[in-house]
Amino acid sequence: MQINIGYFYFIKDIFFEIIDDKELMQNKENGNKRPCYFCFKSKKYDNIIWFIPVSTKIEKYKKIYNNKIQKQINLGKSPSVDTIVFGNVANIYIVYF
Numbered sequence: 001m002q003i004n005i006g007y008f009y010f011i012k013d014i015f016f017e018i019i020d021d022k023e024l025m026q027n028k029e030n031g032n033k034r035p036c037y038f039c040f041k042s043k044k045y046d047n048i049i050w051f052i053p054v055s056t057k058i059e060k061y062k063k064i065y066n067n068k069i070q071k072q073i074n075l076g077k078s079p080s081v082d083t084i085v086f087g088n089v090a091n092i093y094i095v096y097f
Contacts, residue, residue, distance in 0.1 A: 003049060009037050011051065025053050038089075038096065054094050058086070061095040 003009075016024065025035055035053040042048035055061065065084045072079040085096040 003039060005039055005041050005049070007039055008054070009039055009051065010035075011037060052096050054089070054096050056092065056094055058093055058095055061086075 035055065037051035038054050039049060039051050042050060061084055065081055065086075068081045068084075069079040087094060087096065
């Protein structure tokens with residue numbers, strides 16, 4: 001299969017069946033459509049290609065983001081979240097997680 005860096009992909013269910021890792025986001029979670037993934041190369045390792053899930057469900061992830069920030073504030077920490085990033089792709093506001 002040809003993988004093009006900078007493109008979006010849908011990963012087939014068979015991948016998740018073969019890998020069988022409960023820590024990975026599951027395809028078609030809760031009967032919904034499978035997530036879309038953005039593909040890019042590692043800056044550190046040339047032979048590693050990352051696929052990160054993206055979503056247009058901004059409100060859902062804003063709540064998760066805000067809850068993480070509030071939890072850190074309640075613990076007296078300087079709040080920071082590096083697992084959820086909001087941005088634009090082709091003039092569509094999306095979230096990377």
